[in-house]
């Protein structure tokens with residue numbers, strides 16, 4: 730299956746407009762912190778208690794990607810984990826890239842983290858761990874198949890897609906967004922046919938965002 734879509738210039742301009750209007754920590758989708766679900770997985774992983782570990786291997790020198798990273802809370806959090814040699818953020822907005830660079834500097838992780846202005850749908854590098862949080866729900870529903878095609882290319886064989894499934898809200902019109910409503914069956918329908926196995930799925934103990942729906946954590950392994 731081939732990714733054959735890319736982000737339209739109007740969609741890219743809409744995101745840049747949102748950022749350049751002065752989006753601050755805590756505004757709109759910005760949670761002003763790394764999601765508690767990722768933070769707790771990182772804490773467990775660091776103590777070598779997470780089974781399977783983030784990235785699905787205990788090898789050092791792993792790489793991580795955060796598509797649509799925004800201000801980069803997750804990029805910084807992953808970069809601080811010893812076993813990742815580098816964490817990369819992807820942003821379509823150059824204003825978001827600047828905000829992320831400032832944040833990475835503030836967190837003192839510039840030597841292990843970076844942020845690139847690029848369209849996720851045309852990105853080609855592979856990573857051991859890809860973290861998707863409020864990215865799938867942010868893209869137009871017509872691009873979801875291409876999102877899944879891309880994930881099957883950029884998650885390295887045996888690697889992990891760590892996904893925050895949000896917002897889960899059955900009463901929300903599926904065509905209203907962003908954020909567009911997601912569900913377990915929706916993400917399974919996208920990823921299982923492309924060689925991903927669901928390793929674990931469960932409600933977040935402490936969701937990062939209260940509205941417009943609930944949050945779950947899905948951990949996927951890409952087949953070797």
Ligand SMILES: C[S@@+](CC[C@H](N)C(=O)[O-])C[C@H]1O[C@@H](n2cnc3c(N)ncnc32)[C@H](O)[C@@H]1O
Nearest residue numbers: 736744758797798799820821822848849863867
């Ligand atoms: C809903 S926001 C989430 C940001 C961040 N994950 C967070 O939780 O704060 C979605 C982000 O994805 C970026 N984005 C949208 N489409 C993109 C694309 N095709 N490639 C890379 N970034 C994209 C937007 O600029 C925006 O910052």
